[in-house]
Amino acid sequence: MLGAQMQFELSRLVDAAWAVAAYAAQGRDDLSPQQRAAVERALTLSGLPVGSHDPEFAAALTSQLAQAAAFAEGPTKGWGDMPDEVLLAQGRGSRQVADWIVDEAAPVLGLTGVAERSGAVFLDVGVGTGQLAVRIAERWPRARVVGVDRMERVLGLARTVVDGAGCADRVELRHGDVTDLADDAVYDLAWLPLSFMSPDAIPKALEAVRRVLRPGGWVIATTFAADSELPIVNAMSDLVTAVNGGSSLTQEDLLVEIRAAGYGETVALPSTPLTGALTAARG
Ligand SMILES: C[S@@+](CC[C@H](N)C(=O)[O-])C[C@H]1O[C@@H](n2cnc3c(N)ncnc32)[C@H](O)[C@@H]1O
Numbered sequence: 001m002l003g004a005q006m007q008f009e010l011s012r013l014v015d016a017a018w019a020v021a022a023y024a025a026q027g028r029d030d031l032s033p034q035q036r037a038a039v040e041r042a043l044t045l046s047g048l049p050v051g052s053h054d055p056e057f058a059a060a061l062t063s064q065l066a067q068a069a070a071f072a073e074g075p076t077k078g079w080g081d082m083p084d085e086v087l088l089a090q091g092r093g094s095r096q097v098a099d100w101i102v103d104e105a106a107p108v109l110g111l112t113g114v115a116e117r118s119g120a121v122f123l124d125v126g127v128g129t130g131q132l133a134v135r136i137a138e139r140w141p142r143a144r145v146v147g148v149d150r151m152e153r154v155l156g157l158a159r160t161v162v163d164g165a166g167c168a169d170r171v172e173l174r175h176g177d178v179t180d181l182a183d184d185a186v187y188d189l190a191w192l193p194l195s196f197m198s199p200d201a202i203p204k205a206l207e208a209v210r211r212v213l214r215p216g217g218w219v220i221a222t223t224f225a226a227d228s229e230l231p232i233v234n235a236m237s238d239l240v241t242a243v244n245g246g247s248s249l250t251q252e253d254l255l256v257e258i259r260a261a262g263y264g265e266t267v268a269l270p271s272t273p274l275t276g277a278l279t280a281a282r283g
Contacts, residue, residue, distance in 0.1 A: 017065060019046040024058040024065075026050070060093025060274060071243050078244045079196065080151055087154060091129035091161070093274050098135035101191065101220065105269045109218050109280055114188050118142040123190035125178045125209065130158030130171065132191065137167045143188075148174045148181065179208045185283075187212055190219045194254070195276055199247040206261035213283030220269065221258065223249045225277035254279055 002010075022042040025031065031039065043050045066086045070077040079087075106112045114120055120143040124133045127147025137145050149155055155173050162171045178192070179201075190209045194202055209219050224237045227250040234248070241248045249257070251268065258266055263281035271278045 016046075017068075018042065019048060020061050021065060022046075023048050023053075024062045026053045027055050027058055056092045056096050057274065059089040060096075063087075063089035063093070067243070076243075080153075084157055088129050088131075088157060088161075091131040091157075094128065094132035095135040096272075097275050098132045098139065100272060100275050101136065101189075102139040105220055105278060105280065106189070108267060108269055109189075111189055111218065115140045115143055120144070120188045121146065121186050123181075123187040123209070123212065124148070125190065125192045125205070126196055127158055127173060128154050130161040130173065133158070133171050133173075134161055134165045134167060137170050138165070143170070145171045146174065146183075146187075147171060148176055148178060150175070150177045178205045181208050181212045183212045185212060185214045185217070188214060188217050190217070192219050192221045193276070194221050194247060194249065195224045195241055196244055196246045198245055199249075202247060202249075202257055203261060206257060206263070210262055210283045215283070217283045218280050219263070219283065220278055220280045221254060222271075222276040222278055223247070223251075223254055225249065225251055225254075227251055251277060251279065 019042055022039045025035075025039055026043070040050045063082075063086050066089070067077075067079075067082060070082065070086075102112075102115070106115055115122070120140065122133075122136050122140070122143055122145045124136070124145060124147040127133050127149045128151075130147060133145045133147040137143065147158065149158070152175055155175055158173050162168050162173065178197075187209075190213060192205060192209055194205065197205055206219070206221070213219065224241055224246075225248065228234050228237075237248050255266060258279065258281045263283060265282045267280045269278035269280055
């Protein structure tokens with residue numbers, strides 16, 4: 001049997017998971033008065049905000065809790081094995097990623113004017129449930145969005161999300177690998193979440209995207225960078241990416257890959273926990 005001290009240590013960590021659950025549950029309207037009071041006390045004593053609920057971030061947190069529990073149970077459960085509701089919840093967090101691209105990344109890259117023009121085209125590699133793609137289409141109402149994903153099942157979810165948002169005329173969904181892209185050089189901006197790709201797929205993915213960018217177009221590559229000053233943060237990032245069959249690269253390694261793929265200028269962009277570390281490169 002595990003020693004009592006270690007059992008206490010692990011239980012404290014489970015308390016942290018419950019604090020996250022309490023944050024996410026704040027938005028529920030079916031909590032009993034006793035549950036709500038307990039949630040608020042748990043949050044207050046955890047130093048977390050009470051009453052300033054962020055539903056999209058909360059959905060992504062809930063999805064992370066479900067993904068961790070599924071991994072604990074086994075057999076190996078990565079992104080592709082998750083139930084629809086877990087994928088959709090994580091995808092809701094992607095709406096905030098799209099807002100970040102529009103509000104924080106595009107201005108740094110001088111792309112705001114371009115993206116607001118009719119004829120602008122955005123590429124979403126790994127479109128998943130389509131929520132990032134839809135939000136981009138909502139924020140840039142004259143732009144067209146192409147989303148590609150190699151997982152057929154998620155594209156079914158994405159189709160429902162796109163149709164539900166009423167933007168099927170501007171969001172095209174394609175089944176396939178990023179390396180299948182064969183468009184002429186059309187994209188003004190491409191989103192490339194490398195954290196979900198295996199290390200050997202990264203060079204080919206970067207090259208494939210560079211080929212389809214219009215001259216002067218940008219890729220934003222995202223990694224759950226493994227270069228925090230805190231080793232425990234890097235270890236957790238490695239664990240999550242290993243579960244999903246992805247890669248965690250240091251910013252330095254990513255820059256080496258970007259240069260080898262033939263890109264020009266690079267820019268380190270501001271980021272959030274949902275976006276991962278963001279590096280832009282000009283095609
Ligand atoms: C976290 S999901 C993206 C979530 C998405 N932003 C949303 O709104 O739901 C990452 C996606 O990348 C896809 N993917 C991974 N490697 C790929 C590749 N080489 N080509 C195309 N899609 C890929 C996966 O199938 C997965 O659906």
